Amino acid sequence: MSYITSIGKYVGMMREVFSKPERFKVYYTRTIAEINSIGINSAGIVAILSVFMGAVIALQTASNMDSPLLPKYTIGYITRSSTILEFSPTIISLILAGKVGSNIASEIGTMKVTEQIDALEIMGVNSLSFLVLPKIIAAVFFFPFLIIFSMGLSILGGYYSVTSAGLASHEEFVFGLRAFFKSSDIVYALVKTCVFAFIIVSVSSYFGYYTKGGALDVGTSSTQAVVWSSIVILMANFVLTQLILM
Incomplete structure (x- = not known):
């Protein structure tokens, strides 16, 4: 029963998130800021992981090619x-679920327990749309660029390791x-990436927004956000x- 209640609360939250924004200029500014926070600031860890991931894939493939019939x-x-x-x-989306998801859940959870979200509601601002929608737009827009970046570096890592x-x-x-x-493989990968980006932001925002208690509860919500984002991604x-492929 609790899972059904949670799904209902999640659906209700998303309905509020996608309601018509009050001021598009404010949302545009927040979206640009979120692209920098969610996307550009994640480029470093994506680059490091991708290079070594590609190198390991290529080396393991080469080491397991025992048959002389394999070119x-x-x-x-x-x-x-x-x-x-x-x-x-x-794999990169799962890593981003840990980095970005925990950050989103802790940010919104802190605002919730310190009553900043209540202050937004008192001022007549749709807090869910104001806080969550720019993050969703930024993630769905920018994550595909991160994944293309990851693909290129991963292949380069594999190339240099085996050569x-x-x-x-x-x-x-x-x-x-x-x-x-x-080319359909690229389309498949980018469709998955957009779906995963939406999952990471929406699930993390859900756990952050419905945080109750104090600082310890914010940490719990952050952990739950990462765990459930990863499960839903899989x-x-x-x-x-x-x-898509079958």
Whole structure:
């Protein structure tokens, strides 16, 4: 019963979030600020994770190619496919759920327990729309750029790891990158990314907005936001894969 109540509260919250904004100029300014906070400030950790993730994928693929029947370009092919289809959109989104989701939940939760949200409501401001909508727009707009950035760095990491180790030549790896490429794979990855971005912001905002108590409860809400965002992302990943690729 509690899960049904929580889903009902979540749906009601999202209805308020997408109500008509009072002043579009204010929302535009807040959206630009959120793009910087949510997106640009996450570029560093995305870059570091992507480079090493691609390097590990390529090295593991090369180390497991025991059969002489497998051509060397398979390393580039598997690195590209794994990165685009799963690792960049899903793994990076899970990492962002931890970084961005916890930040959103703690920010809104702190405003809730310090009665700043009540002050907004007293002034006649739709607090949910004012606080959450710019974050959703910023995440859904900018996360795909982060994931494309991640894909490029991951492939570069894989390229330099195997070529520097002498496990494949430049020509073999690049041929594998180009082999059997489908542009629909990029579309699939970016659709998943947009859905994951919405999940991260909306679920984290839900736990932050309905925080009750004090500072310790804000920490609890932040933890719950990360856990539930990750669970819902994995569930959505399964559903989207069934719908788009099957």
